[in-house]
Amino acid sequence: MKIDFNKNNDGLVPVIIQNEQTLEVLMLGYMNSEAYEKTRAESKVTFFSRTKNRLWTKGEESGNFLYVKSISIDCDNDTLLIKVDPIGPTCHTGSRSCFKTEYNQNFIFELEQIVNSRYEHPQEGSYVNKLRTKGLNKIAQKVGEEGVETVIAALNETETDFINEASDLVFHLIVLLREKNISLRTIAENLEKRHR
Structure with a gap:
C-alpha cells in the first residue's frame, strides 16, 4: 500500500x-x-x-x-x-460507536454474533441453547414453521404481525446457518455473485 x-x-x-x-x-x-x-x-x-x-x-x-x-x-x-x-465500546462515552445513529443498522450481523456466542458459551435457559440441544432436524423444522407463518401473516394479517413473523423467520434462519457452520457473510457473497 x-x-x-x-x-x-x-x-x-x-x-x-x-x-x-x-x-x-x-x-x-x-x-x-x-x-x-x-x-x-x-x-x-x-x-x-x-x-x-x-x-x-x-x-x-x-x-x-x-x-x-x-x-x-x-x-x-x-x-x-x-x-x-x-473489544468493548469504541466511544469514550461508553457507546459502541462514536456516531449517533437511530438504530444499529447492522443488527442482523450483531444477532449472528450473539447466536455464535450462545453456541460457543451455552447459557442455560437461553432459547438458542434449547434449539441447539434439539439438533438440526428441529432447527430446520422451526425455519419451515416460521416460513409458513410469515406467508400467512403476509396474506391475512396486519403489518405488525407480518413484521413479527418475518423477524422470527430471520432469527431461526440465523440459528440454522450457525448449526450448519455457514455465516451470513457467505450468504451475502453468494447473493452478490448471483446478482452479477
Whole structure:
C-alpha cells in the first residue's frame, strides 16, 4: 500500500474504523506513518492523537482495543478503512460507536454474533441453547414453521404481525446457518455473485 502521508502538511491521513462483523462505522481517527507501522506490527489500532501530540493506541487505558482484521486504502491513497474486532465500546462515552445513529443498522450481523456466542458459551435457559440441544432436524423444522407463518401473516394479517413473523423467520434462519457452520457473510457473497 502506498499511503500518501504527505498530501496534507501535517503528515496525517484520516482512518475510518469499521466493525468487521457488523460493518458499523465506529469512529474516525488519524494516523501518521509511525502510527500505521505500529498498527500493522501489533494488529491493534494506534492513532496519532492531535490533542496529545503523540501516538495513542485505542484502549491503552480502557482495555477497549480495536484488533485489526483488514486494512484498505481509498482510490486517492490518502484515507484508510480499517475493519476491526472491537473489544468493548469504541466511544469514550461508553457507546459502541462514536456516531449517533437511530438504530444499529447492522443488527442482523450483531444477532449472528450473539447466536455464535450462545453456541460457543451455552447459557442455560437461553432459547438458542434449547434449539441447539434439539439438533438440526428441529432447527430446520422451526425455519419451515416460521416460513409458513410469515406467508400467512403476509396474506391475512396486519403489518405488525407480518413484521413479527418475518423477524422470527430471520432469527431461526440465523440459528440454522450457525448449526450448519455457514455465516451470513457467505450468504451475502453468494447473493452478490448471483446478482452479477
